[in-house]
Amino acid sequence: MATPDSTPQPRICLIEDDEIIGESLSDRFRLEGFDVDWCRTGAEARDALATRRHAVVVSDIRLPDCNGGDLFIELLAEAPALPPFLFMTAFGAIERAVALIKAGAADYITKPFDPDALVAKVCALAERYGVARTASGRDERLGVSPAMGRIAENMPRLARHTESLLITGESGVGKEHVARLFHYHAAGGEAPFVAVNCAAIPESLIESELFGYEKGAFTGAAKARRGYFEQAQGGTLFLDEIGDMPLSMQAKLLRVLQEHRLQRLGGETTIAVDFRLVCATHCDLKAMVEEGRFREDLYYRINVIHLRIPPLRERKEDIVWFMQHFVEAFNRAHPEEARRIDPRTQEALARYPWSGNVRELKHAVERACILSPGPVLGADAFFGEDQDVGAEAPTSRPLADYLMDCERDYLRMVLEQHGGHMTHSAEALGITRKTLWEKMRRLGLQARDDA
């Protein structure tokens, strides 16, 4: 099947006069698969933006010949359909950055920043503007962390050369998602992908489910049925929670994998089967082998290529990327209710441990998108009334308290910018005046008498 080799690389316009920062960011963006126009001055940036199409513009504010923010405002007046602008601002210039966002800039990051965090933001913006997708139209990226980048990069090669894959990782990290990507590369979208959760099938039924049966094979077998092995013919069989497969069944699975043939229950003929096998587990199979709970020969048979998917807490840069990813998915489905995440909330959520991994994060974002009364997802959208998510914060201080502080600071700042005027502040925040008033009351912020 076609690999995305021929896809044109999305291009970034980097406006940065500092030689060291400019060079290291250019290198990093190229490593992430972007082409880069590195402009040292506002004039160079003007030329680049006028002649080429860019996925994202990453701009410093202080430039030798102009102010990056002013340049943006000027360009916006000339050509409203600009690519998304992300500003790199000094810590003391956050107010300017907030004003630029109000004027239409997409995001900002405060110096000094972690390059991973910048890459995560840039990738999210590139995706939002529809340029980070591959030629197939399918989103094949697994995140922006080096660990997931390597897995995604190796996938086409793995799909060409291996028939079997073992994927390990905690619950919700995306094992099945990776298995589907492998399948997509190996067999294409038309071939069957059959997912079986070995832990969910009672031991007494697992053989008939996998092997199928002939009519009359046992009481209740009113007609013949193809098992999962046969259903996966020409495609991929995904055996999730393989560590839960009973030992007796492990021996039978091994035989099918070696002989590529099987007999249905109650059947007399052998049937040829041909499928790729992806096994997944959160268990330590090696330890299970040592304890005699998993067959050693099957362990070696399925463990030709092993992919370990790290938990989200070990790849924090993916957290913001996933948040944007799921918000964008919501926005595509509900364009009239488009949401965006407050940058401060992003930072707080990136620090949260996400013990349920991508699944927990996805549900938290979906819930926030649905329940939020306005377009901006602030802390309370994630850690609202019941505070389910916040309850698991690992620090000595509850996350909900921390997020409330962030929200209080942000509201205070926006109110100050609007001279305490509540209607204007509420508009800037994307919430109703009533919601702002309720938040202020909850957060202990004083309203101006005449506001």
Ligand SMILES: Nc1ncnc2c1ncn2[C@@H]1O[C@H](COP(=O)(O)OP(=O)(O)OP(=O)(O)O)[C@@H](O)[C@H]1O
């Ligand atoms: N790269 C990704 N892009 C988009 N969604 C993802 C990605 N990775 C995981 N998800 C989503 O996160 C959720 C959990 O992923 P998945 O089911 O693949 O995890 P898992 O590790 O197989 O979980 P479990 O061990 O509990 O079966 C799913 O809703 C999936 O669609």
